[in-house]
Amino acid sequence: MLVVDDDAMVRAGLSMVLSVDPTITVVAEAPGGAEAVIAATRHRPDVVLMDLQMPEMNGVEATRRVRAAVPSVAVLMLTTFHLDTHVLDALRAGASGYLLKDVAPQELCHAIHLAASGESAFSATITRQLVARHTRTANDSATAKARQTLAALTDRERAVAEAVAEGASNATIAKALFMSEGTVKTHISRALTKTGLDNRVQLALMVFQAQQNSW
Incomplete structure (x- = not known):
C-alpha cells in the first residue's frame, strides 16, 4: 500500500x-x-x-x-x-x-x-452524474462512439458490462446472470480487450456514456 x-x-x-x-x-x-x-x-x-x-x-x-x-x-x-x-x-x-x-x-x-x-x-449514481455533466458540455460524438463500441460486445458481455457500471461485484453479477464468477471475469476480460480499455471502471464509464440521453 x-x-x-x-x-x-x-x-x-x-x-x-x-x-x-x-x-x-x-x-x-x-x-x-x-x-x-x-x-x-x-x-x-x-x-x-x-x-x-x-x-x-x-x-x-x-x-x-x-x-x-x-x-x-x-x-x-x-x-x-x-x-x-x-x-x-x-x-x-x-x-x-x-x-x-x-x-x-x-x-x-x-x-x-x-x-x-x-x-x-x-458510486454508480455519482459517476453517472459526472458523465452527464461532462456530456452536456461536449458534442454527441463521444456518446455515439460509446454506443458503437458497446454494440460490438456479445449480449452476455454487454449484460456484464452494464452490471459492472451499476457497481455490482463479480459475485453479485454471477448470481444475477446465472453464471460462475470465473465466467464473469472472462466476459469482463473479453469486453476490455474488445473496447481497448484498461479496467472495469473505464468500462463503466463507457456504459454511462452510451446511455446518455437514452432514458
Missing part, C-alpha cells in the same frame, strides 16, 4: 487508520505525484491511495504515470467533493475508484481490498 498526499498530517492519519487492518501494509508514503511514481516503481504496491488535488503534479497525471510504470497497480483517488470533475479525468486515466477524504475507516479498508482484488470502488 502506497499513500500519496501533499499534507503530512493526512498521510500520517491514513497510515494510522490502515494499520488497524492486519492485512494491509503501508510500504511507503509520498508527498506528491512525482514522488508517487518513484515510490510505486520501487515498491510495486498492490494499491495506491492517491490525493486528487496536489501542487506541481496532480493526482490525475500521477495516476497516469504510476499506471504506465506499474500496470498491475490499482489506484484509488481521494477527493473532497463527490462531484469534482477531476474525478472523471482520474477514472479515465486508470484509477480503480474514488473515495471522499472523510470516508469511514471500515469503508476505506473495504475499498482497498476491492481494488487489490481487481474490482472497483465507486
Whole structure:
C-alpha cells in the first residue's frame, strides 16, 4: 500500500487508520505525484491511495504515470467533493475508484481490498452524474462512439458490462446472470480487450456514456 498526499498530517492519519487492518501494509508514503511514481516503481504496491488535488503534479497525471510504470497497480483517488470533475479525468486515466477524504475507516479498508482484488470502488449514481455533466458540455460524438463500441460486445458481455457500471461485484453479477464468477471475469476480460480499455471502471464509464440521453 502506497499513500500519496501533499499534507503530512493526512498521510500520517491514513497510515494510522490502515494499520488497524492486519492485512494491509503501508510500504511507503509520498508527498506528491512525482514522488508517487518513484515510490510505486520501487515498491510495486498492490494499491495506491492517491490525493486528487496536489501542487506541481496532480493526482490525475500521477495516476497516469504510476499506471504506465506499474500496470498491475490499482489506484484509488481521494477527493473532497463527490462531484469534482477531476474525478472523471482520474477514472479515465486508470484509477480503480474514488473515495471522499472523510470516508469511514471500515469503508476505506473495504475499498482497498476491492481494488487489490481487481474490482472497483465507486458510486454508480455519482459517476453517472459526472458523465452527464461532462456530456452536456461536449458534442454527441463521444456518446455515439460509446454506443458503437458497446454494440460490438456479445449480449452476455454487454449484460456484464452494464452490471459492472451499476457497481455490482463479480459475485453479485454471477448470481444475477446465472453464471460462475470465473465466467464473469472472462466476459469482463473479453469486453476490455474488445473496447481497448484498461479496467472495469473505464468500462463503466463507457456504459454511462452510451446511455446518455437514452432514458
